[in-house]
Amino acid sequence: MEMDKTYFRRISSPVLENPIFVQGLPGFGNVGKIAAYLLLKFCGAKPFAELYSPSFPDYVSVSSKGICRLPRYEFYAAPMEKNDFIIMTGDTQPSFDDVVSHYALCSETLDFIEKQGCSFIVTTGGVPITEEKAQVYVAATSPRLALEFMEKGAVIYSKGRIVGATGLTLGLAKERGLEGICLLGATTGFKADRGAGFSVFKFLMKALGNEVKEGL
Amino acid sequence: MEMDKTYFRRISSPVLENPIFVQGLPGFGNVGKIAAYLLLKFCGAKPFAELYSPSFPDYVSVSSKGICRLPRYEFYAAPMEKNDFIIMTGDTQPSFDDVVSHYALCSETLDFIEKQGCSFIVTTGGVPITEEKAQVYVAATSPRLALEFMEKGAVIYSKGRIVGATGLTLGLAKERGLEGICLLGATTGFKADRGAGFSVFKFLMKALGNEVKEGL
Amino acid sequence: MEMDKTYFRRISSPVLENPIFVQGLPGFGNVGKIAAYLLLKFCGAKPFAELYSPSFPDYVSVSSKGICRLPRYEFYAAPMEKNDFIIMTGDTQPSFDDVVSHYALCSETLDFIEKQGCSFIVTTGGVPITEEKAQVYVAATSPRLALEFMEKGAVIYSKGRIVGATGLTLGLAKERGLEGICLLGATTGFKADRGAGFSVFKFLMKALGNEVKEGL
């Protein structure tokens, strides 16, 4: 394992049919990470690959049993009846300042999931709340897709910016000719917002034709 | 599209005769970007290339219709009666701290526009206002050029520094043996200064023999 | 000596049998560096290699006789009756912000000590004190090792992070299939904490079957 660049460790090689890629990383209100976590639990997804990078923070996490490990992204596979999924979540993102690493990691993630057969991308994250009621916002790679998910109940996220991997993965996907959407849960962002994460997860499931019960 | 380095996307291949390169990027009072925008509207210029870079900020911009795209520089072609133009503007500049990326992007821009046949460079920007009246200042790659544009009404910008792409593109052009000028509009810089941008644009047009009406 | 990358200078080529690698660098309370220093004095270890890096701070240290030298890591060899040691200490660590250099230097250190035949890693450092009494904490690459050193008197360091080279060297070692532990001395960290450094050193010696007298 040479750590002068990004390193993928394969755990297994799942067979998936045209899987949808869903990405949820730590960020504003931790909405994206929570949505990805709920999805992978709902699907009973199995980890099949890990990504390590010298752009991640220079620490190890230590478990309750005293076992250390490097920060990483994790890829989970979920063969489902309606849609197969590849779900990515992780411990961290590169430093805010290191924009070149953000571009590199998002590109390498896309390289990897394209090889797994993904051609549709869903990124998830949080946005500052602006109204009273909880909303899920959508931005997309094309007007047709934005419209489609608006009709399914999301609000168009218009005239703003989407920062970090949530925006960049989608922007880079678009440049490659891939399609996809970004789903943003409205949150105050003061702490990990499980409610907003659940809203994003539930919207995604409904939009893709899955039923999610409230009591999850 | 590999995003580990600067990436040019060609839209078309315009035929231009010894075009003048005009660059206007976001900066102090947004004077340069406004001047470039007025010029490309005046000329009816058409976009023919885009530049993407991992040194740009890690966000996507979202349009009013919810469509996302990466930050970029845009190159426009304007075949004109007097002078053909290549006009560059953009959403952003690399981070203030990342000086190596500033040098790299300016060099790559010059590589590109030299291939399009440009040998004369005009960069535009803003400078803090020091007197009551609006002025356009000029710095140049040679005493002859500084004098020529002074005679056309600009004030010599002397004994200072010109920071960012506005200065660097011209400094690097000079090292390659290209010629050019930098036009700086005096501005308080508190907000986007359309007046200063217009002054720079109008001076450039007049200096190159074009008539611009005030009411534009 | 090209200084565009890490540079090892060999002083000698000691013959060691399956040596244990012990690392102690400047950090919180300077505990790790002090522990490594006590160990190398106790063992009468001899320097056999130095590591220079362009990621180290850009200064030279000047001795009391006016002689300058670059900051560096130093590797000492100690052939012992019970366990041979390779001990690493140093003047500095890369800048807090430069995480890529942290990953690179820790990887290069592991490359080097693997070539010397090390397969067991001990990193040392300090942690903020949380109880009255002095403690040595342990984190490990495996549950078996954590348990083994807990039984020898260390407290499991659970649910936290270990930052800098102290954590990263162990995390990267684990990814290579090496085994090892991190020993952390509790300290207020206000100044160089010789007591905490001695506790870590003494615990390590005892755990490996060596007797250390208090009066050292």
Next chain:
Amino acid sequence: MEMDKTYFRRISSPVLENPIFVQGLPGFGNVGKIAAYLLLKFCGAKPFAELYSPSFPDYVSVSSKGICRLPRYEFYAAPMEKNDFIIMTGDTQPSFDDVVSHYALCSETLDFIEKQGCSFIVTTGGVPITEEKAQVYVAATSPRLALEFMEKGAVIYSKGRIVGATGLTLGLAKERGLEGICLLGATTGFKADRGAGFSVFKFLMKALGNEVKEGL
């Protein structure tokens, strides 16, 4: 001129006999730059090479006549009766944070001046004043040299650090097996300290057997 790395521009190829390299860059009290400037004026030295780097700040300097140029280091040649000199000064240093560029630039400078036949290095700079009287301090690559220049009137600079190119060039030179000294003029550092610069210059001239009149 590719500006993705350091670039040397040759102006001429002077013939020098085992020249002494003297470096004086902007820094504390600007002492080093002033000393180098006085030396090159005293010697009637001629510029023969320039160094450009993407690690330098991203601005251009503009002269009183409105002519812009990139920041650079300048190398001057001075064939003298007693000692030939190569003198380097410059507009700037890389950013304080960019330590890798500091190492790279100092190494490239040494590569260059070694090719010109230099094997003795003098770096110059300022140190905060600690006593009433003006002093010139010396640090060296060997005890013999430190002693030699102490006997000529400098005070040993002991137990400190020398930051930036002033220290690093000497430290890297030592690792290559070159010899040299660093001369530091005591200064309050509040402004460009011509007196301290003159003291360093005068000491260097005297130590090398040249007479400098006070009225220079």
